[in-house]
Amino acid sequence: MxxxxxxxxxxxxxxxxxxxxxxxxxxxxxxxxxxxxxxxxxxxxxxxxxxxxxxxxxxxxxxxxxxxxxxxxxxxxxxxxxxxxxxxxxxxxxxxxxxxxxxxxxxIPEYVPEPQEPSEASIFDTVNKVIDQQKADFRVIELIKTISKVERRYSTVEKFLSPMDEVASYVLGRGELGGGFAIYEAVKIIKGDPSKLEEYVVDGKVFRSSKRENWGLLIDEAIAGYAFLVRYLREGKDEYLEQAVRIRDFVKRELETEKGFRDTVPKDPLTSITYLEPLANAEVAVFLSALWQATGDEETKKMAMKALGVASVRSDFLGINARIAHALLRLNHGILTSTPGNYGDVRVMLNKGVNCSFKQGDKCAEKLEEFSGLGLED
Missing domain, CATH: 3.40.30.10 (Glutaredoxin)
Incomplete structure (x- = not known):
């Protein structure tokens, strides 16, 4: 460093x-x-x-x-x-x-905010902010695509999406995305395109870029871990789940604190200053909630809830709000499937221990469409 x-x-x-x-x-x-x-x-x-x-x-x-x-x-x-x-x-x-x-x-001060209780109102707040034409990042787009597909009253909200940056535009099918950064390679997987993400990950440690100068940033760990879970959901290969678990273990070992997760591994006196960045904590909550669905590991769920506490400090920001909503949909209304596939629904995750095609809570179904609607009240 x-x-x-x-x-x-x-x-x-x-x-x-x-x-x-x-x-x-x-x-x-x-x-x-x-x-x-x-x-x-x-x-x-x-x-x-x-x-x-x-x-x-x-x-x-x-x-x-x-x-x-x-x-x-x-x-x-x-x-x-x-x-x-x-x-x-x-x-x-x-x-x-x-x-x-x-x-x-x-x-230079530390940033260790007092955690707040996450709320499912974040789902409706995200929709309202998109309708108000606030710029959407790739996670906002991912969430809105699910909501517009499964919730009839919001079926047209997708037309209000206005991309924030080149990554968001890429997810909407507008333009290409360059390489060189782990985040870009992870987003390519989430969209369904070829990726070289494995080249950036060594035993749970994610390198920031192809330069391999910086590593262990929470935002990179989280998005890479989630991307491996998306591959696991689509293809059912255990190697992808194992990659995600190694990243979870790295995050717990190197970045967890009493109140949340550090934005980076301490490498020098500057990065040793504790900073619990809300957006990065929101992103890791998305990853950990999906991993909990895949494994049923309760410690992983506790980690997700801890990250949501820090994220909720800045729930007024659309990008953070959408990630809180995404994680809560998985934690509280998630759907498990025993069949790999490309479902395009952020509630769904592969869990090979499930004994029916799709399961939400105690209810089993043969088709995902039987779980239409988010099951939420305004």
Whole structure:
């Protein structure tokens, strides 16, 4: 990892600050290199897509961004601009103010919210937000496709879907999706296209990208685990279920805390700052609820409920709301099947211990259509 012990030791020894530059380009770092600023700041450049765990701790989400830290992981200041000259001028001013004690660095805080009770009202809230034309990510689309298919009163809601990004557009059949990231390969599986996801996973550890620089991010673990379960549902091969179980074991061992799940495995002083990110917890709740259906393991269900507690802190956000709804549909209204297939219904999961074609609660049926409707009250 970039912020390693040697770098921090050198920064302390030479009395330097650390500049973390989150940027896709080299323009700003190239302008700083070779200047007198290098005598005062150790500059590290990080790809924001590769290191979202850095992004979430030291920026406000604006890219490009230069965040200046002390070796003790205190935040001196943040500069947001794609103008190299402005960044350099602002950085000089910041350094002068810090050295003359006009700026007091602040400790980067942990984020450990108090869990809240998840509610099935999230299902209706998701539908309403889609009708109001809020931008939908791929999980929102996945959920709405199920709701519009099985709930007659919402049969037309799918026409209101407005994709948020290229991943959502891809799921709707609009355009292609590039490679290079585990999340993209997982979404390809969910859509039903060829994928190289196995190349990103080693004994439950998911690498962020083909660069293999970063790994163990909760969001990646969750989406990859869910993708293997989708393959298990469609093809019935135990190897896919075994992959999902290994990912669950990794998440429990490396990321679980008392109140929820960390966004990343601690690898350095910055990522060691505990952050229970609600969207990532919502995503892992989707994965764990599906795995519980496949295995009946009660510890997995408890993990899903723990993740939902953190996710519910930000249930006002459509993407999180949809994931809460998805997980609760599986946990409370899930349908188990003994027959592999491509069902296109987020309530369904393969469980080879089921003694009938489809089962919801105590009811068995020969056809999935016999479970039309979500069985919910407004």
């Amino acid at each position: 970039m912020l390693n012990d040697r770098l921090l030791s050198d920064a302390k020894f030479y009395g330097k600050l650390i500049g973390v530059l989150l940027d896709k380009e080299d323009t700003i770092s190239g302008k700083i290199k070779g200047t007198t600023i290098e005598r005062r700041v150790m500059l590290l450049k990080a790809d924001p897509e590769e290191y979202p765990d850095y992004l979430i701790r030291v920026t406000r989400g604006v890219i490009p961004c230069l965040s200046v830290l002390t070796p003790n992981m205190e935040l001196v200041g943040i500069i947001e601009s794609n103008n190299p000259d402005y960044v350099i001028t602002s950085l000089k001013d910041m350094l002068n103010s810090f050295e003359t004690k006009k700026i007091r660095p602040v400790k």
